[in-house]
Amino acid sequence: MATTWFITGTSSGFGRLLTERLLARGDRVAATLRRTEALDDLCAEYGDRLRVARLDVTDTRQVREVVDDAFTALGTIDVIVNNAGYGVFAALEEATDEQIRRVVDTNLLGSIDVIRAALPHLRAQGHGRILQVSTAGGQTTYPNFGYYHASKWGIEGFCETVAREIAPFGIGLTIVEPGATPTGFGGALDTAPAMPEYDSTPAGEVRRAIADGSFVLPNDPGRIADAMIDLVDTGATPLRLPLGSDTYHDVRASLVARLEEHEAHRDVALSVVRDELA
Incomplete structure (x- = not known):
């Protein structure tokens, strides 16, 4: 039986790969993107199994309209894939106010708005899946990606809460965490003029590694898309799916280090408990 998907950010990267694979196997896709002409070739090949709509996820009203229209037109949507994203590559002092707002508006608030718009429909139909595309940087950090991390750590905290709230309605939510992958996202990263003060810091080291090609992108984008599809097919609903x-x-190293630091402060943490509750 064909599955119906709603996917944001389908002009390239994981969104495009998912759309291609799903259509090829017979599923229906409601694909959203800012430049609809980027999917003209798939529209010509797959006809009415592909529904395309223009969407800028930073426009809250447009998000609601596009999501509502998709459910009205398709009847049932089984899977929501929150994939649209924006990245800024800059040290703390280098990014502009506009870049900071855009990364938060796109990756955090835009993703929240898509989920908020879809949930009434998913509850009404009594089932559904949400795949929130995050990153390894949703649980660990790398220099020059501080504002990107702020948005991804934020959406992971939001989704972890929402997953518990919506489980009683038969709706599963999984945070998908791809690692560094040659999808074109790195080339599309927004940047800012580099400050020489950061040349000899970790921010400068990472900047040079990306510039000279020594920053490794070890993962296969097609395999990541396949893993996301396989997860839905199995019916499993883990909270997180690390890929790469x-x-x-x-992420494992980050979690271990955080736990070790957490345990190191056990005594002081417990020392502030009120005497009658100790």
């Missing part, structure tokens, strides 16, 4: 060798190792 860097995601696995970097």
